[in-house]
Amino acid sequence: MTNLPRRRLLIGSAVLATAPLFATPVFAQGSPADPLPSWNEGAAKKSIVDFVKRVTTSGSPDFVAPADRIATFDNDGTLWSEQPIYFQFAFVLDRVKATAPQHPEWLQKPQFKAAIDGDMKGVMAAGQKGLLEMMAATHSGMSTDEFNAIVKDWVATARHPRFKRPYTELVYQPMLELLDYLRANGFKTFIVSGGGVEFMRAFAERAYGIPPEQVIGSSGATQFKAGADGKPILLKTPKVEFIDDGPGKPAGINRFIGRRPIFAFGNSDGDLQMLQWTAAGAGARFAGLVHHTDAEREWSYDRTSHIGKLDKAWDEAKLRNWTVVDMKTDWKTVYPPQK
């Protein structure tokens, strides 16, 4: 895994050089061996491929042992879309509607009533406190097993309002290729996201090939108790336990992984500290940002967006020479082909 196959470049009948596979755009493009076929040739793709070569070539001064090839990815806006609202919040609104009959008391709370009536302006007027209250209400009161089944069912049936596709089809094809490429080169890939850990785990293995134990996210406290049949359950409570965002990301990485990533990708200011933490380690490091520049195929937003605001992290990326992916020019395709 650590040595990419090498082959000779034959141009005419002259052997020009030996070069590691994928080393140069000239034959990587369109070649069946190109591991990142949905990436246009350019600085972003080159920085990724160059980095992977450096850390996986034995004898290279930048060689990193496979056990230390830890790669962390934000989820919303980095691996899948996050507009017009975070997908987990679309789940919350759907759950409020679906379970409203069991909660007549919700009609007394403006933001719940607005959600039930499909009045997005009313929902948003409740502000962050109101949204978090709906989040807590829809993510607690059931066992972890039950919650997992609820999310799986929603993922299978819900459709995105703009694209009319399941949310898990709005993952980025170039990033799926990047995950595969890293894993094929001995990396262990993790999600490190502000999203709910149990929400993401319900689909991350299928959507990204990332198993539950490699998903780090925000979490609520659980309570160990006897279930209806006397068997123990973990009951989800509304108490927030950990927010895996901003400075919480390096803290979460330390808590869950216990070693520093050598590769990290995000898209917003919430990823800044994860990228700083990753980049500050010794040896070769990769820090990347997805810049949403493609209003036609996806969305275009950065410094002033309420969702996925990219401002300070963008400045830091320019200062530190991190890789910034321009979605419009760097990606040949955005989403996987429709199933």
Next chain:
Amino acid sequence: MTNLPRRRLLIGSAVLATAPLFATPVFAQGSPADPLPSWNEGAAKKSIVDFVKRVTTSGSPDFVAPADRIATFDNDGTLWSEQPIYFQFAFVLDRVKATAPQHPEWLQKPQFKAAIDGDMKGVMAAGQKGLLEMMAATHSGMSTDEFNAIVKDWVATARHPRFKRPYTELVYQPMLELLDYLRANGFKTFIVSGGGVEFMRAFAERAYGIPPEQVIGSSGATQFKAGADGKPILLKTPKVEFIDDGPGKPAGINRFIGRRPIFAFGNSDGDLQMLQWTAAGAGARFAGLVHHTDAEREWSYDRTSHIGKLDKAWDEAKLRNWTVVDMKTDWKTVYPPQK
């Protein structure tokens, strides 16, 4: 990995049966193929080998896909000794002594003064609150990287008072074989311990072959900030963040792993809920306890011990037919040979 080789039992010239390798004591004992050579033949060893066969034999009704072969182990008293005091507490006392010159204020606190004077009775008189205060004082105020280096240094130099060996040599040889055996059969092995997660991670990979990201333990909060050289660090604070003991163990398993183990091993009442949680899942499940019965080679203690009390979990094991390892009769050797 999932199919153990089968061979025929030849007694005289008659073929008596086909049996999976390791199935019967008669040829497993002393055979070079025995994966658990430090285990005496008996009910405990048989229950382990039978379980592994059941869940790894394709076509068996109890077959479990490799991804779901999650095995969790307590650490203190299950993978290494925990007497006369938890080894992490020996570390705390050594650190109090080593750093006392920088903390003149400690001389005003009875339990710190007792620790500095080597007065164990005085230390113990401070009770749990006093001990936790020393734990917090010695586990905070430095970066996570610095703490890692401190523990590694201690592990390399400290010696156990009774055996005069490094603490990491007081791991149980039969359990090392069990960890290897499970991994050779496609299991992913995790530590789930009340001990400090960063303390254990400093030696778990070397001692047990368990990488940092598969160690779950109690933790303190960290603070992301700029270090002396301007590079970001995670500063360890005295604030307790999570206690991975008792009902905290299934909660920790859910938070870190996100799926339920099919195999769990402990040795005390602090492991009861982890074992209940593991055993209550659907399909084949293994729950095991190490019973400390060997005062000569290790220690003998159970229902009335202050450390590693085994009382309720023992009753539950009898009731549920869990595997209870009698250290004295089930283990041929306790510790690995001296280096």
